[in-house]
Amino acid sequence: RGYDLPPLNFDLEEIEALRVGLMMLGRTGDGSLERAASRIIQKIDALQTEEPRLHVSPWGAPPDDPAKGCVSVAMLRDAVRGARKLRLTYRDEDGKETTRIVRPVAVIYHLESVLIAAWCELRNGFRHFRTDRIWGCDVLEEDFQDQAEMLHALWSEQENNLVTQAWVRA
Incomplete structure (x- = not known):
């Protein structure tokens, strides 16, 4: 289209x-x-x-490939647009692997990395996941259409508060 x-x-x-x-x-x-x-x-x-x-x-x-994980950033963008839950296999910086069910609200592009911002059901809060640390990703049938706008608004407010706090401390 x-x-x-x-x-x-x-x-x-x-x-x-x-x-x-x-x-x-x-x-x-x-x-x-x-x-x-x-x-x-x-x-x-x-x-x-x-x-x-x-x-x-x-x-x-780029000095290191920001997409070296197994996930398609295009698939993540589609999940954000469609308000579809994801099952992620994620490795933290120490290599510890966890499986998370998340509700993605935004894709964040930095020069050297891409992040997915999502409500994490395991942690019961918003988390940012680096795409180069996602080693498995399934788009689930379950969506969160009824919560998508509210979750995005809460995440945006939280992000704005963090930026404001950083400026106040400086």
Whole structure:
């Protein structure tokens, strides 16, 4: 399914910002978003007539593959959109493996890693799971459509409070 956007006008600096942001997606390990970003860049390049054209480097390959676990980030995004529960096999930084049933609320992209934010039934609270530490993932039949908006709002509020507390301490 596609979307028709109204015509948008960007100045040169805005085009550069788009290109840099799109190129950075290549460092997340999310192959489907990287391919989508590449298609967008091709569309921008085909329409951009103004010179000079910025040549953006994606800063080479990431030092460590953020997607080295067994999980598809695209599948995680689909689970967030569909409010579907997941069964994760997760290894912490010490290599200890646990199985968790989670309700994913967001995918968080950092330059060198991707996280899934989710309500963890084992811990009865929100947790962030690095995708490179997820070694098994099943999308369960059970959904949480009736709780999805509320969980996302609670997670957003919790995240905003953490950011505010960090700024207050600084």
